[in-house]
Amino acid sequence: xxxxxxxxxxxxxxxxxxxxxxxxxxxxxxxxxxxxxxxxxxxxxxxxxxxxxxxxxxxxxxxxxxxxxxxxxxxxxxxxxxxxxxxxxxxxxxxxxxxxxxxxxxxxxxxxxxxxxxxxxxxxxxxxxxxxxxxxxxxxxxxxxxxxxxxxxxxxxxxxxxxxxxxxxxxxxxxxxxxxxxxxxxxxxxxxxxxxxxxxxxxxxxxxxxxxxxxxxxxxxxxxxxxxxxxxxxxxxxxxxxxxxxxxxxxxxxxxxxxxxxxxxxxxxxxxxxxxxxxxxxxxxxxxxxxxxxxxxxxxxxxxxxxxxxxxxxxxxxxxxxxxxxxx
Amino acid sequence: xxxxxxxxxxxxxxxxxxxxxxxxxxxxxxxxxxxxxxxxxxxxxxxxxxxxxxxxxxxxxxxxxxxxxxxxxxxxxxxxxxxxxxxxxxxxxxxxxxxxxxxxxxxxxxxxxxxxxxxxxxxxxxxxxxxxxxxxxxxxxxxxxxxxxxxxxxxxxxxxxxxxxxxxxxxxxxxxxxxxxxxxxxxxxxxxxxxxxxxxxxxxxxxxxxxxxxxxxxxxxxxxxxxxxxxxxxxxxxx
Numbered sequence: 001x002x003x004x005x006x007x008x009x010x011x012x013x014x015x016x017x018x019x020x021x022x023x024x025x026x027x028x029x030x031x032x033x034x035x036x037x038x039x040x041x042x043x044x045x046x047x048x049x050x051x052x053x054x055x056x057x058x059x060x061x062x063x064x065x066x067x068x069x070x071x072x073x074x075x076x077x078x079x080x081x082x083x084x085x086x087x088x089x090x091x092x093x094x095x096x097x098x099x100x101x102x103x104x105x106x107x108x109x110x111x112x113x114x115x116x117x118x119x120x121x122x123x124x125x126x127x128x129x130x131x132x133x134x135x136x137x138x139x140x141x142x143x144x145x146x147x148x149x150x151x152x153x154x155x156x157x158x159x160x161x162x163x164x165x166x167x168x169x170x171x172x173x174x175x176x177x178x179x180x181x182x183x184x185x186x187x188x189x190x191x192x193x194x195x196x197x198x199x200x201x202x203x204x205x206x207x208x209x210x211x212x213x214x215x216x217x218x219x220x221x222x223x224x225x226x227x228x229x230x231x232x233x234x235x236x237x238x239x240x241x242x243x244x245x246x247x248x249x250x251x252x253x254x255x256x257x258x259x260x261x262x263x264x265x266x267x268x269x270x271x272x273x274x275x276x277x278x279x280x281x282x283x284x285x286x287x288x289x290x291x292x293x294x295x296x297x298x299x300x301x302x303x304x305x306x307x308x309x310x311x312x313x314x315x316x317x318x319x320x321x322x323x324x325x326x327x328x
Numbered sequence: 329x330x331x332x333x334x335x336x337x338x339x340x341x342x343x344x345x346x347x348x349x350x351x352x353x354x355x356x357x358x359x360x361x362x363x364x365x366x367x368x369x370x371x372x373x374x375x376x377x378x379x380x381x382x383x384x385x386x387x388x389x390x391x392x393x394x395x396x397x398x399x400x401x402x403x404x405x406x407x408x409x410x411x412x413x414x415x416x417x418x419x420x421x422x423x424x425x426x427x428x429x430x431x432x433x434x435x436x437x438x439x440x441x442x443x444x445x446x447x448x449x450x451x452x453x454x455x456x457x458x459x460x461x462x463x464x465x466x467x468x469x470x471x472x473x474x475x476x477x478x479x480x481x482x483x484x485x486x487x488x489x490x491x492x493x494x495x496x497x498x499x500x501x502x503x504x505x506x507x508x509x510x511x512x513x514x515x516x517x518x519x520x521x522x523x524x525x526x527x528x529x530x531x532x533x534x535x536x537x538x539x540x541x542x543x544x545x546x547x548x549x550x551x552x553x554x555x556x557x558x559x560x561x562x563x564x565x566x567x
Contacts, residue, residue, distance in 0.1 A: 090549035100458055
């Protein structure tokens with residue numbers, strides 16, 4: 001857990017980076033700090049592992065004031081990923097990933113095991129171990145950057161625009177992969193980006209920064225539905241509804257099918273009759289669902305999970321989710 | 329005309345061959361002295377210069393001052409330095425090695441400093457963020473990355489040292505310079521030319537050898553470079 005309590009940071013030259021910032025990142029969740037450049041989001045992140053130190057206020061890491069913790073130990077207990085990737089070019093991929101376990105003086109056999117585990121987690125072939133970072137593409141390099149940050153199994157992970165330097169397609173892939181990894185690890189994540197789309201996609205909670213302060217701290221849905229002021233509205237852009245379609249799953253709007261006893265043949269055949277293209281997965285976004293509905297002869301399509309029909313969805317469901325105000 | 333040139337060339341050539349044959353043992357002995365002085369200088373100079381190069385990364389003002397002083401040291405004429413040192417260190421190799429150590433400082437200090445400070449900011453930041461102390465960043469990141477650059481400085485210094493060692497014979501340090509001064513005294517061109525060529529070849533060989541080690545280090549650091557023949561041979565032999 002990370003807790004900011006009335007934190008102010010003033011640089012020696014008098015620049016006020018952030019003022020009286022307070023927020024909490026609950027254990028195992030992802031909070032995205034988003035805002036224009038120079039808004040203080042990166043400074044806020046650096047306050048967590050003490051790459052910067054607060055002028056006033058307190059940052060609590062796992063309930064303890066981080067200024068009372070040893071700076072080096074603190075950093076070794078927190079994963080850190082940066083936009084420039086910053087891999088150590090003179091070390092092999094394996095040595096890069098092993099950085100923090102080495103610093104913590106783990107036994108060699110444990111380090112080797114962990115490196116294998118992480119290569120697998122990041123979906124990288126095992127022979128990458130002995131290659132040098134420069135031989136790899138940007139996307140692969142950042143996968144290793146993430147693996148290196150996760151190596152000592154930290155409770156907290158800081159990610160400073162981790163996918164910002166990658167091309168759009170690679171970025172999208174890495175975001176999806178990371179969302180899957182996120183489900184498998186119980187890590188508290190603080191993620192910095194300047195892209196609202198990335199924030200909406202990656203965050204459980206989003207903190208929108210304007211110069212030096214948090215304007216709104218809410219869930220993605222809440223921010224899209226109830227932007228607090230004009231700044232937030234402008235920051236989101238004028239295609240709010242469209243963005244909401246991207247982050248809402250079919251499951252949230254569908255009409256659930258009545259529970260039937262398990263093993264009912266009818267249920268299973270309904271899912272398979274129309275083929276895979278016909279049904280919509282429950283965890284698909286409304287953007288996917290609408291695309292399918294528009295291209296289908298049927299006004300209503302089944303929603304499936306693990307091959308079982310769990311409900312139905314039609315355009316009407318999607319519309320009603322957004323309420324009458326969005327219908328005009 | 330062609331014939332005259334050919335015969336002249338042959339006679340001149342045979343004079344060199346004859347000189348080498350007659351003085352072979354002596355030549356080898358002088359070459360050994362030359363190499364010994366160079367080696368002693370490098371063993372003393374490099375640790376000092378590398379330490380200084382590391383120390384000045386902590387303070388910009390100190391860096392400017394030290395690099396300036398090392399630059400000044402290089403401008404002192406070698407004969408003047410020998411002359412000034414003989415009263416304290418006597419004649420022989422001691423004052424020569426002292427002077428050569430001074431001469432070696434600039435290239436090695438400068439390359440160490442540039443190599444260490446030239447490591448990418450992102451690399452250093454990543455190291456800091458992952459919990460490396462300043463010392464660990466130096467040991468694990470900066471020094472290994474700077475090593476080929478430091479070695480290039482050493483290479484530079486060694487070539488200077490091999491050349492200037494020849495002058496050291498003037499104050500009785502021995503080495504191939506003995507032949508050169510003797511040749512001057514006797515007006516023996518052959519003697520001067522042979523000794524000079526051997527000095528040059530020694531410098532070239534050392535230069536090539538260190539350059540090869542430098543390439544091997546760059547490859548070890550994962551850099552992609554065009555490899556010298558020697559580098560390729562060594563890599564093939566090792567694999």
